[in-house]
Amino acid sequence: MTVKELATKLDLHFLCGEEQADRPVTGCYCGDLLSWVMSRAKEGDAWLTVMGNINSVGVAVLADIACIVLTENAPFDLPALERARQNRVVVLQAQKNTYEIAAAIANLFG
Amino acid sequence: MSILKLHYDIDGSDFTRAGEASGKVKRVLKKLGLDAEAIRNVSIAMYEGEINMVIHAGGGEIDVEISSELVTIVLTDHGPGIEDVSLAMKEGYSTATDNIRSLGFGAGMGLPNIKKYANEVAIDTKVGVGTTITIKIYVPDCSAEL
Ligand SMILES: Nc1ncnc2c1ncn2[C@@H]1O[C@H](COP(=O)(O)OP(=O)(O)OP(=O)(O)O)[C@@H](O)[C@H]1O
Ligand SMILES: [Mg+2]
Numbered sequence: 001m002t003v004k005e006l007a008t009k010l011d012l013h014f015l016c017g018e019e020q021a022d023r024p025v026t027g028c029y030c031g032d033l034l035s036w037v038m039s040r041a042k043e044g045d046a047w048l049t050v051m052g053n054i055n056s057v058g059v060a061v062l063a064d065i066a067c068i069v070l071t072e073n074a075p076f077d078l079p080a081l082e083r084a085r086q087n088r089v090v091v092l093q094a095q096k097n098t099y100e101i102a103a104a105i106a107n108l109f110g
Numbered sequence: 111m112s113i114l115k116l117h118y119d120i121d122g123s124d125f126t127r128a129g130e131a132s133g134k135v136k137r138v139l140k141k142l143g144l145d146a147e148a149i150r151n152v153s154i155a156m157y158e159g160e161i162n163m164v165i166h167a168g169g170g171e172i173d174v175e176i177s178s179e180l181v182t183i184v185l186t187d188h189g190p191g192i193e194d195v196s197l198a199m200k201e202g203y204s205t206a207t208d209n210i211r212s213l214g215f216g217a218g219m220g221l222p223n224i225k226k227y228a229n230e231v232a233i234d235t236k237v238g239v240g241t242t243i244t245i246k247i248y249v250p251d252c253s254a255e256l
Contacts, residue, residue, distance in 0.1 A: 058128070
C-alpha cells in the first residue's frame with residue numbers, strides 16, 4: 001500500500017509531502033513519546049501521533065517513517081511544517097482518533 | 111584505509127535545531143552506502159545523545175569518525191553532569207521538566223536506547239563539569255568506499 005492509497009482509503013489529508021505519495025507503507029506505530037517512537041517504530045511505518053512539533057519531524061526522518069499521521073486533527077506548527085518540507089516528510093491529518101485510525105489500518109493490512 | 115571526520119557545534123538554546131546534526135550524519139552515511147542497519151543504529155544513538163545535550167546540558171560538541179569498520183561518535187558537553195549514571199541508564203528515569211515533556215521528550219528512554227543500539231558506550235561524567243559520551247557502532251563488512 002502506498003501513502004496515497006492510505007490517505008484515500010482513510011480520508012486523511014496531506015499537510016505536506018504529496019510528491020512523496022508513492023512511498024510504500026508497510027506497517028503502523030502509535031505513540032507520542034519521541035524516544036519511544038525512535039527506537040520502536042520500524043522503517044516504512046505510518047506513525048500515528050498527536051505530537052506535531054519540529055522534533056517529530058526529526059524522529060520521522062531518522063527512523064525512516066513512511067508518513068506522520070496527526071490524529072484528531074492535532075496541530076502541526078509552522079517550524080515543523082517547514083522542516084518537513086525540507087526533508088520531504090509526508091504529513092497527513094486525520095479527524096478520527098489514534099485508535100480508530102490504527103484499527104482501520106489493521107483492517108487494510110488484514 | 112581512510113577515515114572521515116565530521117564535527118558539529120550543538121546550540122543548546124535552539125530546540126528547533128536539535129537533531130539536525132544527526133540528520134546530516136545519516137545523509138552522509140547513506141551516500142557512503144554503509145550497511146542499512148548500522149545507519150539506523152548510528153542515527154538513533156546519535157540523535158538521543160544530541161537531544162540530551164540540548165535539553166539537559168545547554169549544548170556542546172559532537173565529533174564523528176567514520177571508517178569502513180566502525181562509526182565512533184563522541185558527544186562532549188559542559189553541562190551539569192550526571193550524578194548517578196546507573197540510575198540515568200534505567201528505562202523511565204528522567205529529570206526532564208514539564209515544559210520539555212510537553213514536546214514529547216522525557217520518557218527516560220534516551221540513554222537506554224543508546225545502550226541498545228550501540229555496540230559500545232562509555233559515559234565519562236563529573237557533576238558540575240560536564241559529560242562525554244563515546245559511542246561505537248560496528249559496521250559489518252560493507253562496500254563503503256571512503
Ligand atoms: N548530557 C547530559 N547532561 C546531564 N544530564 C544528562 C545528560 N544526558 C542525560 N542526562 C540525565 O539522564 C536522564 C536520563 O536520560 P534519558 O535520555 O534516558 O532520558 P530523558 O532525556 O530524560 O528522556 P527521553 O530521552 O526519553 O526523551 C536525564 O533525564 C538527565 O537527568
Ligand atoms: Mg534523552
